[in-house]
Amino acid sequence: MAPTTWIKNAGCVVAWDEETNGHVYLNDADVVFTGDRIDFVGKGYDGTAEEVIDGHERMVIPGLISLHTHATHITRGKGLNEEIDSKLMFNTTLFEINPLLALEPQYFNASFECAVSELLRSGCTTMVEMTNPYPEWIDNVERSGIRAYLAPHFSSSRYYTPNGHSMCYEWDEAKGRRQFEEALKLIDEIEKRPDGRIRGMVYPAQVDSCTEDLMRDAAAAARERGVPLTTHCAQSVVEFREMMHRHGKTPVEWLHGLGFLGPDVSLGHLLFPDEAPKLHWPTRNDLPILAETGATVAHCPVIQARRGRLLHSIASYKEKGVKVAIGTDTFPHNMIDEIRWATVMCKVATEDTHSITAGDTFHAATVVAAEALGRPDLGRLAIGAKADLVLIDLGHPLMQPARDPLRSLIFSALDAPILRVYVDGRQVVEDGEVTTMDHRAAAARLNEGQQRAIATMPERDWGGRSCDEIFPRCLPTKH
Ligand SMILES: [Zn+2]
Structure with missing residues (x-):
């Protein structure tokens, strides 16, 4: 059986509210998921779990x-x-x-x-x-x-x-x-x-x-x-x-x-x-x-x-x-x-x-x-929804004061306080870094690919212009 994860007593959960058909803030609440599905969103979970995450100073939002x-x-x-x-x-x-x-x-x-x-x-x-x-x-x-x-x-x-x-x-x-x-x-x-x-x-x-x-x-x-x-x-x-x-x-x-x-x-x-x-x-x-x-x-x-x-x-x-x-x-x-x-x-x-x-x-x-996408099981933290969720550091200085945490996230902090991301209950980000791919190595290869595209650009341009002519940099380069 798939293991259960319990995010315990989270400072803030952006939960799905069936009554208003919208997201709501829930303070001091639990989010529990087993395998790829959410089992519980609310206050006072009384079950057990293989992994318990301390939700103190954490916000949980849907992916x-x-x-x-x-x-x-x-x-x-x-x-x-x-x-x-x-x-x-x-x-x-x-x-x-x-x-x-x-x-x-x-x-x-x-x-x-x-x-x-x-x-x-x-x-x-x-x-x-x-x-x-x-x-x-x-x-x-x-x-x-x-x-x-x-x-x-x-x-x-x-x-x-x-x-x-x-x-x-x-x-x-x-x-x-x-x-x-x-x-x-x-x-x-x-x-x-x-x-x-x-x-x-x-x-x-x-x-x-x-x-x-x-x-x-x-x-x-x-x-x-x-x-x-x-x-x-x-x-x-x-x-x-x-x-x-x-x-x-x-x-x-x-x-x-x-x-x-x-x-x-x-x-x-x-x-x-x-x-x-x-x-x-x-x-x-x-x-x-x-x-x-x-x-x-x-x-x-x-x-x-x-x-x-x-x-x-x-x-x-x-x-x-x-x-x-x-x-x-x-x-x-x-x-x-x-x-x-x-x-x-x-x-x-x-x-x-x-x-x-x-x-x-x-x-x-x-x-x-x-x-x-025809997917009522995505984009919300609700029982039965997919365990696609994001754990955010509410105590991050860019999130504080966090009276209205979504506003802090969107207008002030952006991705800086994101700690963990789960898709289908599987963790893919830890401490803000992707765990499934080597981002830095990929960036180096992408840079190489761009250099090669730049070298052949005049062949693809209608006027045979160089990259610097078409795309001048935003500051001149002093030699
Ligand atoms: Zn497009």
């Missing part, structure tokens, strides 16, 4: 969920593209910048390990990982200990630019079909795994890079299998205009017309519904469609804010009945930092500090994401 992550390929951009996009393509990075950052396959493992180490040590226990599949993918997830929804990429076209201002799509529908079939094979294989910690997800890459047929078939395949479905949608002004040019419909209207949208769907970014201020578009159809169909927005505020882009706003989406969850997208993969930015940027967008609270964004990063 966070990143609903939109690219762990394997995009961490490579650190020090390059934080503050750079394509001005002549209305601030998207997809056509000009991303192809320059291509990492060779032998460095995929390193990128994955860096990203997932960062997720775990920031209290994230479940990730949606969207990537081009590679042979070691499942083994990497298995070893890392994280809970993952693996979303293998497929698309009917590839983005490129011949000149830095034209957005071009190289269409290859047969290739898209082959990738789709392979993705389904992989998903079917993953779904057969007995422990259920790694699951599959259907992921046609972007609204503008896939054909109508492929999108329809992707949605049908997901629903036939009962797995969740995701894509990128309304992520840039040029994508919105492209879809309008092709179909006379917004990206959201187009997906809706295909029967794609539903409560099993999460849409990456969705910064540009028709009412987004930057579009100056006359209709107001998109948010009502999302509310009616129950699709969830996977909002990744850090990367967007860094490039001057803003979702207008979580509060207003919520008011219109649209569900918003949170993801880390490219890098960093610090979920608590992402929650901080989601909260702050909503206040900025609305020019009103009361428009959202840290409690609302914590809810988004836990139960809203869990709902989008």
Whole structure:
């Protein structure tokens, strides 16, 4: 029989309250789990346990969920593209910048390990990982200990630019079909795994890079299998205009017309519904469609804010009945930092500090994401829920004064006071360090991979420019 762990008399537990359908603070409470399931959350546990953890000066929170992550390929951009996009393509990075950052396959493992180490040590226990599949993918997830929804990429076209201002799509529908079939094979294989910690997800890459047929078939395949479905949608002004040019419909209207949208769907970014201020578009159809169909927005505020882009706003989406969850997208993969930015940027967008609270964004990063995955057993500390939880040092100076500990965590301490993280009852972080992977060694390998990508960058750039010309450093180097 699996051993029982008892976190005894914790200073603060963020517990799930069935009556109010929300998280609540419980002071001086116990959390008990056996194997991968929570047995008890509340005061005065009177059972026994193989391991008893002194909860004095500890806060226990449910594991966070990143609903939109690219762990394997995009961490490579650190020090390059934080503050750079394509001005002549209305601030998207997809056509000009991303192809320059291509990492060779032998460095995929390193990128994955860096990203997932960062997720775990920031209290994230479940990730949606969207990537081009590679042979070691499942083994990497298995070893890392994280809970993952693996979303293998497929698309009917590839983005490129011949000149830095034209957005071009190289269409290859047969290739898209082959990738789709392979993705389904992989998903079917993953779904057969007995422990259920790694699951599959259907992921046609972007609204503008896939054909109508492929999108329809992707949605049908997901629903036939009962797995969740995701894509990128309304992520840039040029994508919105492209879809309008092709179909006379917004990206959201187009997906809706295909029967794609539903409560099993999460849409990456969705910064540009028709009412987004930057579009100056006359209709107001998109948010009502999302509310009616129950699709969830996977909002990744850090990367967007860094490039001057803003979702207008979580509060207003919520008011219109649209569900918003949170993801880390490219890098960093610090979920608590992402929650901080989601909260702050909503206040900025609305020019009103009361428009959202840290409690609302914590809810988004836990139960809203869990709902989008169809998982009432994730994102909450409740009896029967998965033992995915995070132990935090309440006495850490950055947490003090800890009158309102979630606010201390989100606005002041971030990941610094995180001591332990458990996924399925298995400990994967100890004293803030990941125990399942060598983060430092992975970072060194990732650095090597980036150096190699930099050396060949002029070959991949439309103008043959060097890395320093495209991505100047933020200070000049004095020789
Ligand atoms: Zn993305």
